[in-house]
Amino acid sequence: MLCDICKKREATIYVTEVINSEKKNLYICNICISKLGIKGILKELNIPYDENILKKFLEMMPGMVEEEKKEKSCPVCNLKFVDFEKSGYLGCPNCYETFKDELKPILLNLQGNFKHIGKKKGEKFTLDTSLESEIKRLKRELEYAIEEERYEDAAKIRDKINKLIKDDKINN
Amino acid sequence: MIKSIIRNLPKWINNYGIVSDVIISSRIRIARNIDNIKFPTSASIDEKKLIIDKILDAFKKSNLISEFNLTGYNLLDLNDLERNALVELHMLSPLFIKDPYYKYFFIDDDGEISIMINEEDHLRIQCLKEGFSIKDVITFIYKIVDKLEDYLDFSYRNDFGYITTCPTNLGTGLRISILCHLPFLNYSGKIRDIISDSSKFSISFKGSFGEGSNPVSSLYQISNSTTLGKSEEDILNTILRFGNEIIRIEREERKNIMDKNRSEILDKIGRSVGVIKYSNKIDLDEANEILSWLRVGAIEKLLNVPVNLINQLIFKIRPNLMKIEFNTTIDEEIDKLRSDYLKTTLGGLI
Numbered sequence: 123m124l125c126d127i128c129k130k131r132e133a134t135i136y137v138t139e140v141i142n143s144e145k146k147n148l149y150i151c152n153i154c155i156s157k158l159g160i161k162g163i164l165k166e167l168n169i170p171y172d173e174n175i176l177k178k179f180l181e182m183m184p185g186m187v188e189e190e191k192k193e194k195s196c197p198v199c200n201l202k203f204v205d206f207e208k209s210g211y212l213g214c215p216n217c218y219e220t221f222k223d224e225l226k227p228i229l230l231n232l233q234g235n236f237k238h239i240g241k242k243k244g245e246k247f248t249l250d251t252s253l254e255s256e257i258k259r260l261k262r263e264l265e266y267a268i269e270e271e272r273y274e275d276a277a278k279i280r281d282k283i284n285k286l287i288k289d290d291k292i293n294n
Numbered sequence: 295m296i297k298s299i300i301r302n303l304p305k306w307i308n309n310y311g312i313v314s315d316v317i318i319s320s321r322i323r324i325a326r327n328i329d330n331i332k333f334p335t336s337a338s339i340d341e342k343k344l345i346i347d348k349i350l351d352a353f354k355k356s357n358l359i360s361e362f363n364l365t366g367y368n369l370l371d372l373n374d375l376e377r378n379a380l381v382e383l384h385m386l387s388p389l390f391i392k393d394p395y396y397k398y399f400f401i402d403d404d405g406e407i408s409i410m411i412n413e414e415d416h417l418r419i420q421c422l423k424e425g426f427s428i429k430d431v432i433t434f435i436y437k438i439v440d441k442l443e444d445y446l447d448f449s450y451r452n453d454f455g456y457i458t459t460c461p462t463n464l465g466t467g468l469r470i471s472i473l474c475h476l477p478f479l480n481y482s483g484k485i486r487d488i489i490s491d492s493s494k495f496s497i498s499f500k501g502s503f504g505e506g507s508n509p510v511s512s513l514y515q516i517s518n519s520t521t522l523g524k525s526e527e528d529i530l531n532t533i534l535r536f537g538n539e540i541i542r543i544e545r546e547e548r549k550n551i552m553d554k555n556r557s558e559i560l561d562k563i564g565r566s567v568g569v570i571k572y573s574n575k576i577d578l579d580e581a582n583e584i585l586s587w588l589r590v591g592a593i594e595k596l597l598n599v600p601v602n603l604i605n606q607l608i609f610k611i612r613p614n615l616m617k618i619e620f621n622t623t624i625d626e627e628i629d630k631l632r633s634d635y636l637k638t639t640l641g642g643l644i
């Protein structure tokens with residue numbers, strides 16, 4: 123998820139705030155945070171400053187987890203959050219429930235995301251090789267090529283897509 | 295079986311795959327854990343035994359052993375040389391063999407599949423094939439993983455996906471990597487820009503021996519750096535796209551340099567031939583550099599050496615595989631034996 127301020131870098135901090143009774147997710151990268159500070163960020167986003175939101179931000183900043191949180195431990199395996207910070211390993215599956223709030227900013231930093239969108243448990247993996255999905259895949263490649271200003275590649279991909287569509291029409 | 299794979303090398307090294315001039319091999323690894331049991335990194339001895347029992351039971355019930363010609367081993371049944379040789383062949387991980395107790399693994403007859411129990415995660419399933427074959431490998435490996443899911447209660451959450459010991463593997467648990475030989479991008483130095491650019495596509499680039507930016511061997515391991523928030527197919531497409539791009543630019547650079555700097559390259563290859571013919575000792579770094587240039591000579595048909603043979607040698611010259619080949623445990627002898635081995639194997643061809 124891209125940073126709401128610079129819209130360029132991956133966000134490393136995620137804060138949920140209710141503004142005018144509407145829930146809003148804020149995504150900020152650590153470079154913008156260090157440049158503008160929390161007050162500056164809020165000003166930029168037209169969000170009124172108060173103690174509450176400041177606290178939320180501080181909770182989300184990696185390395186700024188409060189002392190009592192570091193001592194928090196998983197009831198199943200007894201691993202403390204501070205142990206995870208040292209080793210990089212969690213202790214058991216339940217740790218992800220115990221530390222889910224503390225892990226979110228870390229996941230955002232490591233993975234650029236904290237929501238699984240892949241295959242669900244129980245689903246079988248299939249590589250969709252149908253024409254429709256092949257075209258979908260090529261269209262995504264085309265988008266990437268244009269984004270990265272590789273216009274020669276983009277032209278080739280566009281030709282490929284057109285050919286697939288044309289062949290399909292002939293076959294039907 | 296395992297001894298013969300170590301001696302004769304796995305199939306993916308012996309076979310020359312599609313676009314293997316640039317991409318030597320493809321590897322996919324999937325991490326899974328059983329729900330409600332501590333991860334191996336913090337499990338007790340009894341819990342580790344329980345993990346092995348549960349997984350072996352699933353393998354028996356699922357018929358996977360006969361379907362994929364798997365053989366199971368307790369890591370303690372192998373000696374230290376064999377364990378390290380399997381790491382040199384990318385079939386076991388360094389972490390897996392560090393502490394050999396309560397570790398179990400399966401390997402298939404071809405040496406393409408390896409399944410580690412009690413590595414960092416309860417289960418690490420990996421498959422290796424020659425060339426740029428990640429589409430085939432991914433379909434193949436999920437046949438195993440999805441079948442196991444029918445017999446094991448894998449830890450999974452709707453928000454974070456498949457649960458892993460380290461959050462760097464969370465979500466899909468999927469790592470796709472390709473082993474590339476990029477001597478020309480390495481020679482011109484363009485590799486540095488590509489590496490510094492790669493992170494923005496969620497790609498990680500590693501000198502194959504882990505020692506930084508310009509490995510003497512020009513071997514690089516390219517893989518996805520993120521596993522969460524993307525579908526398996528997205529991750530596959532990222533590596534497909536990046537792999538194709540790498541093939542294109544390495545070939546382009548090869549053509550450029552062979553046109554403009556031909557004599558420089560001929561000199562590098564000639565010197566490498568000279569070292570093999572007339573030296574008495576060759577250490578691992580030097581051997582890697584020499585083999586990299588011989589591979590260039592083989593691909594450009596300047597030498598009458600099969601590229602395959604060079605691929606085999608790239609692995610064969612590694613210390614533990616050398617020790618097994620020559621039945622020795624003396625470190626001081628290895629450089630001499632390596633020199634002899636290269637002379638004998640390549641003699642008559644160069």
Ligand SMILES: [Zn+2]
Nearest residue numbers: 125128151154
């Ligand atoms: Zn930003």
Ligand SMILES: [Zn+2]
Nearest residue numbers: 196199214217
């Ligand atoms: Zn736990």
